[in-house]
Amino acid sequence: MNRLSLKTFTLLQTVTSVGLSALAWMVTGVRPIWSGSLPSDRQRIYFANHTSHGDFILLSACLSERERAITHAVAAGEYWGKSRLRRFIAQDMLSSVLINRQWTKPEENPIEIMLSVLDQGHSLILFPEGTRNMTEEPLLAFRSGLYNLSMARPQVELIPCWIENMSRVLPKGQFLPVPLLCRVVFGAPVAVGAGEERRAFLERAHATLLALNPRPERDD
């Protein structure tokens, strides 16, 4: 975080993001379906299902150059902060925001880190399942972060994004992707209702995201 300038994309980040978007298109022909929301450089938290390392690449490939420059994926610090190389890839190339799920020091508080990014006017890509889904379930239960962020910054739009087919492109434990067509369905914004409880909101957001899956019978 602290090493990372969130002002704009560096040249390295621009090249990486254009290159990865092109790669994503060549493998998956990825295409956005705007179903309830529209492209906008409004400040947003895109929250999506998570099955593979390619998910955020697909999602950001659907955003415009401008939006991509201010949108950061939230990634696990335990994994991406482990070595200098991983840290370089995650922070300097992909401009991700690293958070530690097992944090101890107050400056490592994930919510505070994410809020500080939002307070610079930037957007986030968040995987509220907290980890890659390696189960047969289509979508794991959400962690609280989405609720906490929305309560703290209610003006930021929460956009549910269903990433289709990535679990078939890169099934668990596999390294090489099978080229299959993927779509990212962007749904209508979700907001915490007046007096809505944490659990109720998270379940509603979960159901909203799940309902965006255009072909549920395809998943096995």
Next chain:
Amino acid sequence: MRYDISILIIGLLAVLTTASTVAAILSARAPKPLSSTLVNLTQRINSWWVMVAMMTVAFFFGRYGMTILFALISFAALREFVTLTHTRRSDHWVLLGMFGIIIPFQYWLVWTAWYGLFVIFIPVYCFLLMPAITALHGDTERFLERIAAQQWAVMIAVYCVSHVPALLTLDVPGFEGRTLLLIAFLIIVVQGSDVLQYIFGKLFGKHRFSPNVSPSKTWEGLIGGLVSASLLGALLSFVTPFSPLQAAAVAFVACSMGFLGGLVASAIKRDQGVKDWGHLIEGHGGMMDRTDSLVFAAPVFFHIVRYFWTV
């Protein structure tokens, strides 16, 4: 050769320019907002410009250009086909092999003109080995459905498509060095037949050919398209080793196969509950939507030429 190609290219440019002009006049006269048919027509014609440009570029790179172009077409078509089928995690290695081994190897066989293996590699060896690999993974859930769909995918998207550049390997006496023109002939009559069927269908279509499979195909479109495409074939006989009558007959067979290809592709899409295979080509749908007729026509055209015109 140069003379033949110049006439073909000038002809294609004239047709596309006419089409764009007609679409522009129709759009200018039509009430706003434009009907979806008119918008789609303009998109289709614009995509035709791009496709003709790409084919022309590949044409000038000769065997390299054609082999690479059709390998890429196979890639796009296979990706669309596999996306629609039911796959499971245990299929991963078979699926990777379809893209990473079968496509390159089949086109290498085309490139080296190894006819004996080219015709049996997919229908014999892949047919037997792909389900064997799937069985070795031990996942029997919907087994027959999965292996059948994989077999179909490589037969259609790789095997059949690869017969187009394979025309370059044929040795037609008195036609040496001009086999690229066989590809031009096949593509122009088959795709021309699709366009002519569309036009005749839109203008005169009344009686549906097969309402359960494809509501847009009509008897009027079919007959008008096939007859006019056969005439087009006769007209193009100067770029082929065929006499005008032979060219019309070959074009008729190829376009009839093309029609059946479109029908089968529609049946598969119906079964899978989708309208188009994909969205690669604006106004047309996916790669498979544009190549379904060529896929059925190419192997038959290849074998007709090979049987009757080569030594």
